[in-house]
Amino acid sequence: MTAPHQTLPLNPSTTQDSIPCWSILGAGSLGSLWAGYLSLSGYAVQLLVRRLALSDQTRSITPYQGERLSYPAQVSDIQSCADRSIQQLIVATKAPDALPALNAIRPKLADQATIVLLQNGMGAQQTIAAQFEQYAVLAACITDGAYLENSQHVIHAGKGLTRIGGLNQKGQAVEQQIAEQLQKTALQVELSQPIEQVLWNKLAINIAINGLTAVHQCLNGALAEPDKNQQVLQLCLETEKVMRALGLTVPEQGLFALANQVIAGTAANRSSMLQDTQKGQPTEIEFINGYLLRQAQHLGIDVPYNAALTAEVLQRFHQAR
Ligand SMILES: NC(=O)C1=CN([C@@H]2O[C@H](COP(=O)(O)OP(=O)(O)OC[C@H]3O[C@@H](n4cnc5c(N)ncnc54)[C@H](OP(=O)(O)O)[C@@H]3O)[C@@H](O)[C@H]2O)C=CC1
Ligand SMILES: CC(C)(CO)C(=O)C(=O)O
Numbered sequence: 001m002t003a004p005h006q007t008l009p010l011n012p013s014t015t016q017d018s019i020p021c022w023s024i025l026g027a028g029s030l031g032s033l034w035a036g037y038l039s040l041s042g043y044a045v046q047l048l049v050r051r052l053a054l055s056d057q058t059r060s061i062t063p064y065q066g067e068r069l070s071y072p073a074q075v076s077d078i079q080s081c082a083d084r085s086i087q088q089l090i091v092a093t094k095a096p097d098a099l100p101a102l103n104a105i106r107p108k109l110a111d112q113a114t115i116v117l118l119q120n121g122m123g124a125q126q127t128i129a130a131q132f133e134q135y136a137v138l139a140a141c142i143t144d145g146a147y148l149e150n151s152q153h154v155i156h157a158g159k160g161l162t163r164i165g166g167l168n169q170k171g172q173a174v175e176q177q178i179a180e181q182l183q184k185t186a187l188q189v190e191l192s193q194p195i196e197q198v199l200w201n202k203l204a205i206n207i208a209i210n211g212l213t214a215v216h217q218c219l220n221g222a223l224a225e226p227d228k229n230q231q232v233l234q235l236c237l238e239t240e241k242v243m244r245a246l247g248l249t250v251p252e253q254g255l256f257a258l259a260n261q262v263i264a265g266t267a268a269n270r271s272s273m274l275q276d277t278q279k280g281q282p283t284e285i286e287f288i289n290g291y292l293l294r295q296a297q298h299l300g301i302d303v304p305y306n307a308a309l310t311a312e313v314l315q316r317f318h319q320a321r
Contacts (some may be wrong), residue, residue, distance in 0.1 A: 022089075022090060023081075023086045039073050046073070047074070049075060058073055063186055078105055083107050115137045120272065120284055121291060133168055137171045139166045143160030162188065162255040163192035164192065165191060165198070209223060211289050215316070219269060231305065238296070257287070270289070278310040289310040
């Protein structure tokens, strides 16, 4: 049953002048989730989309275990956004789209702009931090689950944690202030440094689970079956080798034990990569197993399981592109 539709007013204690504005690039699941929560907490929110639809201005969210709420958000196409007007930008595209989307919006960034990256995986964040070094660049590692019921309504399906930290010096200079803004929303947000280690810990889990669920077209829980679990083990051993060679800390219980905990805890999940393949969308494989592979090649470490898995996902699901 659909809960009654309510509208929450902007926080009356904030004035038009003092409301920080957030621009969100990409109005998919996570972009809409953050737009909803930021907007309901009194921030001015601008959602930036590629193609504007008439229905776009009406937006709603079902908060985690809550009731459906409407939220005010201005939806604009990128072209109509004024040059140098964006002060605080959240990039909520998939990993392969993040750099092209940011390049398209570059002229719209204010000189002192802050950029917060929400992508899964690794690689996009590092490239962007290097190519946008004059801006404050931060990365977030997110364990919430959200999906769009339709283009205007987002469901917060799984309550998680957002760890955030600056990727470059300018990002680190503002990370506290950005985390405090986000902590005023219903999202659970923690400042975490070094953020690279946090991103790697999540990457390691995605390396173990996502690609395999795509090639086997199975739920996360099926990876506990002995034949598939052997593949999880090999992927984890290769990841540990690369992490150690990079001077990163491998979680104390070992990646295989950790991956099996996540597999058990998310047994009924369709991983994000399985969902991408089922929707016929490009996957984030190049930013997950593919990223590990590139790091390993650089270090001269052999990672045959990750190499084979990356090749199989690319060959089976990216061929038509
Ligand atoms: N959803 C979730 O629960 C979670 C997602 N993540 C990660 O967050 C990231 C975003 O995921 P998610 O929200 O699910 O993805 P979605 O596919 O739902 O949303 C991505 C959005 O980006 C938009 N987009 C792509 N390129 C551009 C562009 N050039 N300009 C403007 N918009 C653009 C797409 O627009 P269009 O419709 O026009 O294609 C789409 O609406 C991924 O890296 C994902 O792994 C992490 C944790 C949880
Ligand atoms: C942890 C996991 C594998 C949960 O499904 C995930 O992050 C994803 O699907 O991308």
